[in-house]
Amino acid sequence: MTAQARTPEDQDELLAYRLSLRLGPVHARQRLAIEQETEARVFGKDRRTFHLENLTTAPGLIRFCLRCVGLYRRAQANSRKLATVENRFVIPELPPAFEGFRILHLTDLHVDMDEANLQAVIDRITPLDYDLCVLTGDYRRLTWGPIDDALAGMARLRRAIRGDAFAVLGNHDSIRMVPALEDMGYRLLMNEMVPLERQRERLYLAGVDDGHFYKAHNLHRAGDDIPDGGISILLSHTPEIWREAAFAGYDLFLCGHTHGGQICLPGGIPVTLDAHCPRRLGRGYWQVNGMQGYTSPGSGTSVLNVRLNCPPEVTLHRLTRGPG
Numbered sequence: 001m002t003a004q005a006r007t008p009e010d011q012d013e014l015l016a017y018r019l020s021l022r023l024g025p026v027h028a029r030q031r032l033a034i035e036q037e038t039e040a041r042v043f044g045k046d047r048r049t050f051h052l053e054n055l056t057t058a059p060g061l062i063r064f065c066l067r068c069v070g071l072y073r074r075a076q077a078n079s080r081k082l083a084t085v086e087n088r089f090v091i092p093e094l095p096p097a098f099e100g101f102r103i104l105h106l107t108d109l110h111v112d113m114d115e116a117n118l119q120a121v122i123d124r125i126t127p128l129d130y131d132l133c134v135l136t137g138d139y140r141r142l143t144w145g146p147i148d149d150a151l152a153g154m155a156r157l158r159r160a161i162r163g164d165a166f167a168v169l170g171n172h173d174s175i176r177m178v179p180a181l182e183d184m185g186y187r188l189l190m191n192e193m194v195p196l197e198r199q200r201e202r203l204y205l206a207g208v209d210d211g212h213f214y215k216a217h218n219l220h221r222a223g224d225d226i227p228d229g230g231i232s233i234l235l236s237h238t239p240e241i242w243r244e245a246a247f248a249g250y251d252l253f254l255c256g257h258t259h260g261g262q263i264c265l266p267g268g269i270p271v272t273l274d275a276h277c278p279r280r281l282g283r284g285y286w287q288v289n290g291m292q293g294y295t296s297p298g299s300g301t302s303v304l305n306v307r308l309n310c311p312p313e314v315t316l317h318r319l320t321r322g323p324g
Helices: 008-023 025-038 058-068 072-078 115-125 148-160 175-184 219-223 239-248
Strands: 083-090 102-106 132-136 165-168 186-188 192-198 201-207 232-235 252-255 284-288 291-295 313-320
Touching: 008 025, 008 175, 025 175, 058 072, 083 291, 102 115, 115 148, 115 313, 132 252, 148 175, 165 201, 165 232, 175 186, 192 219, 201 219, 219 232, 219 239, 239 252, 239 284, 239 291
Parallel strands: 083 313, 102 132, 132 165, 165 186, 201 232, 232 252, 252 291
Antiparallel strands: 102 313, 192 201, 284 291
């Protein structure tokens, strides 16, 4: 049967089958059920977390407020002015073969939000030199509904990414996106780990499912096969699981979700981070309990394609054994 001839029921059955093969039947059923139960809710399951992105009146209200103070056009233009930010992680125990290893970090792309922003991301990363690309979630604009436009944008982006691209899901992303993303050449890490090898030396790259809204992360499953003394990098959509990750023994923690606040007061002070973590973990480099982390403000925007005092970025991390 051709793809064009398949009924919606056939497509749903095929998707469920592929997810069952990829994740295991129990994980697939559980994740799909969690999505159906919780997607588009304004309040989290604990009733203490508020999700502005799921409030349907939020875009109009924010747009109205920005227009009233004459900042809407400026804020929209800001959202399309990406910077390339370089960060260095000093890891004395880094295997020598990985000295200078460069990781391109993309997050919170929301590729179906704004065509101009997606093109700006592609233009920004095209000339960059890196060894590996990682993506830490939120590829879709909304937290519910169709996934086709987001997948089309991710396909365009994949053509601009050179080499391997490892990714995790965010709270805006549906588990239904996994087969299509992997068909494009993204490697999804669903509470999984993969070794990175150079000259017979290894780093260990782990990734967890969304820990913000769906609470589907499993640090133990992702890291159980990392050997003692192995240098590990954890991809998480949100910084909110920082304490668990540090005590689990991860060396580096790469995340996004916060957008750095997206709309900030002068001086880059965020109005809100939409994340239960210390504010010092809300953007840029940080360190806690021996684990180094970086929270990217992301390349895209949520709710409305505007930014104030919080420029978007693509991040280049360089790994080194020493301060030089």
